[in-house]
Amino acid sequence: MRVRCRQIIHPAADIPVAEYDGIRVGSVYPVLEMVAYDIDCQIRVLGPGTPDPGLLWDTADFETVDTRIPPGWTLVIADGRTRLADARWQRPGFWTDYHHGDPQALADYAHVKRELLTDAPPHEN
Template sequence: MIVRCLEIIHPDGDYPVAEFDGIRVGGVYPVLEMVTDDDHCYIRVLGPDSPDPGLEWDPVSFETVDTRIPPGWTLAIAGGRTRLADARWQRPGFWTDYYRGDPQARADYDHVKSELLAAAPPREN
């Protein structure tokens, strides 16, 4: 799934900016995952200069330019959340392990990220 950024509202305030942490208005980016719950929805987007593991954004700021769901993605519903992401990221505690530096979680993240970037069309940045 590929999206184009339509707007960026700075996370520390309620004002628009042209770019933030490697994401810029008009840029085209791969979606790494989508998560919804009762209160919100976000997509994890990775820009060329974004820090790993990408940034979480409100999808209202993006439009879809490629609707294909990457191979290996699954839909998981647990704990009131719905996640659409690669199956390797769906295991309980994946993100906790990633942020704690767990070697397997880091390797799974890097592998999925490489696959998504290789499959994405050239960016229109």
């Protein structure tokens, strides 16, 4: 799945900007995961200058340009959240483990990221 950034509202200044943390308006990015809770839905995207593990963005700021769901992705509903992501990221505590430097979580993240970036066409402007 790939999306094009339509707008960026700077989180601190609440004004439109052309670029933020490696994401640029008009560019296309692979989606690393989708997370929904309550009425909020966000996607994790990773731009060329974005630090790992990418950033969560409001889906209202993007439009879909490639609707294909990557192989190995699963939909999990738990704890009031709905997550669409690679099955290796769906285990309870994955992101906590990742942020604490757990070797298995870091390896799973790196493997999935490599797969998604390999399957995605180059970053477009």
